[in-house]
Amino acid sequence: MMPREAEIAIIGAGIVGLCAALELARDGAEVVVLDDAARHAGTVANAGSLHVQMQSRFIRMYPDQVPGLERSLPLYVAAARRWAELEAELGTGFELKASGGLMVAETPESYEFLARKCERENRLGLTVEMLGRAELARIAPYLGEAVIGAEFCAEEGKLNPLLANQAVRRALLAVGGLLLPESRVARIERDGAAWLLHHAGGTLRAGRVVIAAGAGTGALLAPLGLDVPTVAEPLHMNVTEATAPLIGHLVQHAERMITLKQLAAGQCVIGGGWPARLAGAEQHPTVEASSLIGNLRLASHIVPRLARLRLIRTWAGVNTTCDGQNILGEAPGLPGLFLAVPGDAGYTLGPLVGRLAAAALQGRDGGFDIAPFSAARFRAAA
Template sequence: MRWHDLAVIGGGLAGVATAYFAARAGADVVLLERRDLNLGASGSNAGSIHAQIPFDPYREMGEGWARHFSETIPLFRASIARWRTLEAELGGSLGVAIKGGVMAAGTEADLRALERKVEIERAAGLPVEMWDRETLRARAPFLSDTLLGAAWCAEEGKADPFRAVPLIARRAVEAGLDVRRNAPVAAVEQVAGGWRVAGPWGAVHARKVVNAAGADAAHVAALAGVRLPIEGHLIQVAVTEKRAEELPFLLYFTGARLTLKQAAEGGYLIGGGWPARAGPLPMVDQTSMIRNLAVAQAMLPSLAGAQVVRAWAATVNGTADWRPILGEVPGRPGFFLNLFPWMGFTAAPAVSEAIAALALGQTPQVDLSPFAWPGEGA
């Protein structure tokens, strides 16, 4: 019977990157994906690379939440640094463009709240500037003149979600990764020497297991006797026709959910977490689409008349406090979690490299201990 060093469950960016880093380190790795690679949130998000604390949960949960969440900032910064080096390492394009992010405020109350959030971010080591109205108009004259100011972070940007997983998976396979597609997991059992992971396709044995199953992670964890406070959320993204280059940075708005950026080809990617509809597969919700497009056009008036050429919906994993759940599960030796809610696309490179190191008994370059799963009821 063959024993793998590591079994990774989940074929999104977190799972594929974990498998890549482990295989590159010389481990015998098998990856199990219930459908095909990159079909979930990793291939369906808007490709934003974040560093700033998101405004919506900050508004809802307050400054105490923001200080607690700011522990993720070193992970974001480490991962953004990793995004910058991955293309050269992999020998191909991931569409990485780190040209900064602007979080714009439309009211005095939001501007004051944004200033307090920036203080928390700076205390966590993130270089963020506050722009007053005049500075914002001077640096971004194409934005709405109703905006009163903004926070600027030079470390934010974008990458291409359609390129990342395929290229990383290709290099992982070249390093020896065994990819099992159409391999839904129905059993995760601790056995002598490690773990047995099984489904209708058969079974594999591995000394260590990483649960990187995204929105399906709670189900996978439950198979191993672990109950996680993580669930799936339906969101959607739209893309416009190609336009002349105008918006160089990632744009947020404090007044409503929005991420807006312009791809190198000219189309605008419009997202921000607006809810999609449930169905046999996630479905685009027209009401959310109209509201999301209205917010985008209000921020960038030149979008008026732009045609939406496609839109799609996906399920992302989320936790109530927005914090990731990372590392080895107490009481389940050899069972690891790589679960980063909401902004996992940004965090995947550095976090997955660290999870791979932990699973192989090595010391990771970033500290994941603040995000360890404390156990049910903690």
Template sequence: MPRTADVVVIGGGIHGCSTALHLALRGLKPVLIEKDYAGRHASGVNAGGVRQLARDHAEIPLSVSSMEIWERIEDLVGDDCGFESHGTVLVAESDEELAGFRARVDDLRLKGFTHEELIGRAELRRLVPAVSEHCPGGVVSRRDGAADPFRATQAFRRRAVEQGAEMIEGVTVTGLARNGNVWRVETSDGSIEAPKVVNAAGAWADRIAAMLGEPVPLTVVAPMLMVTSRLPAFIQPVVILRGRKLSFKQLGNGTVVIGGGHLATPYRDRNETVLDWEKLAISARTVWELFPVMRQATIVRAWAGIEAYMADGIPVVGPSATSEGVFHQFGFSTHGFQLGPGTGAVVAELVATESTNVPIADLAITRFKA
């Protein structure tokens, strides 16, 4: 006989683990299936940025609601997850770029969002004293920060189990079909039946969607990161660029994590990535030019994790358009870590009540129907 659950969650990243926890907090019995182990890919190996800054308009409400959870994360999961809130600064490297930032901030204000604040040269230098003199200003989101991604994912996993969720790791979903009024999820370790299913399978989520007749334009990518040797403390906010690819933050131990979007080559069926050292050198050169203090640092390690990237760069969140009782939560396009706590809460609310007050209509899978 197949085992049963109230909800089957497919995928053990921070999104799946957050959803399992919030389902359990609502009194439901979720079973989470993860083909590797929780946090094996995107959720455990990203740069750890917890930012509302520079997001697509469609995902800002979800980001804002998620930030409220991050600010009380220890109350929720029993671990502060290494979360520190020193803000995120988007640095402009020219007056023309700063003018573009000004137009965006003004537009956000008209839409009722006030978390992005335009700053000039003096405030930029106050927040990021080590930045190059040629930078005329930027944008800051002062509540933003960073956390430890693997630690956070494990904290959600641990608290979900404490609240009654079941975690099954090292097991692959092989089939998904309606069986009466329940879904039968076939796995490499037998079947599980549940009336509701959540597709949080990350870079493999398009395969789950295809089982439901919902093909999506998902690309598999592998953002690269580097970490340096230890340096004296010189920066607190997370720094990002838009003209050139860069995310940049110093950890408490003095090491500096460098990312920003340069990609390795992913092989998702082998769970492997191959780094592109020429592109990593471009990241290193950007840091060299923007932060002279970094010119004496050495690179200690580089890595990449496998992630899903949607054609329009924003995630799929909401109910399936073809299959009653199925909910999608994937495609976070290299910026999903901050969204994990809030998206888990929203999807659990959808599963339990079939509605949510967080505006997510623009994230629906139906946008790819044409």
């Protein structure tokens, strides 16, 4: 039976919506989560990298976003730790490993850029250090000769999202949360002090609503008069056959689009933001051959032994971009409607952003000042 009433409705069953729902259901709330069949979702497609240090490529591309990125730095540290707590709480391993992350440089200029970033991040309280070629040869002998140094962040790591997503979903169902995975919300409408959600299976009346719909968030809010410019960004991913332990860290590049890591079972995951496209009437995330070739060529340049492995799967998924920062808290002028969209590296942020959204809805202090992440900033900018 499709429910018609709920205390709390959550739109979006990505990592943020699931984690917000889990927090609320654990506190005894009646929670219904509606999703659009994960048609455009990062949670079911991502690489499982736990990012903490600032991405130097983004600093160069979007210098105007640097103050926001710096303000968000403590959240990334807390978010990586929250993942470890969650794994322990749920009692299910999701291959989480804080193995440390290397952002590699190939030229003296980009090494210098990383060194300045490293100094700035240390001043902001992050524990990061620069490593030269000799130290890299010792701790990361798998890196190719083109790499001359790297910035190392011990807090970074990886997990297996296939295991983590399942574990969170199971935990939510076990505490009584209701999941409607094929219930796209077409429209949200005010109904007295509550909200009506018109979805694929009918209408749900909810006292309070969390919108954790990733790239779909802007379209839900626009008819309510709030401009939140979320954009769907289709991205490319690859995974190789399993091999003996090879890549011990999360590896990124100072200038180029690459993330590399190895899963516990030995497969190497290769990604880093290469573009895919939305194709056909269904706007299905679809692989671009140029990204496949470019991503793999760069991967085997950074870690030459990858060139000997066969690719077993390549896929595309939809990331959400906005202005690089979280969108969190009650929507301005829309009482009872809460927003939960993570900033860049949103899977890393997912459980923490879910927790902060749940705390905002309950009127509790979640441990961070979320005022700077209010959607009011878009209104001010407009």
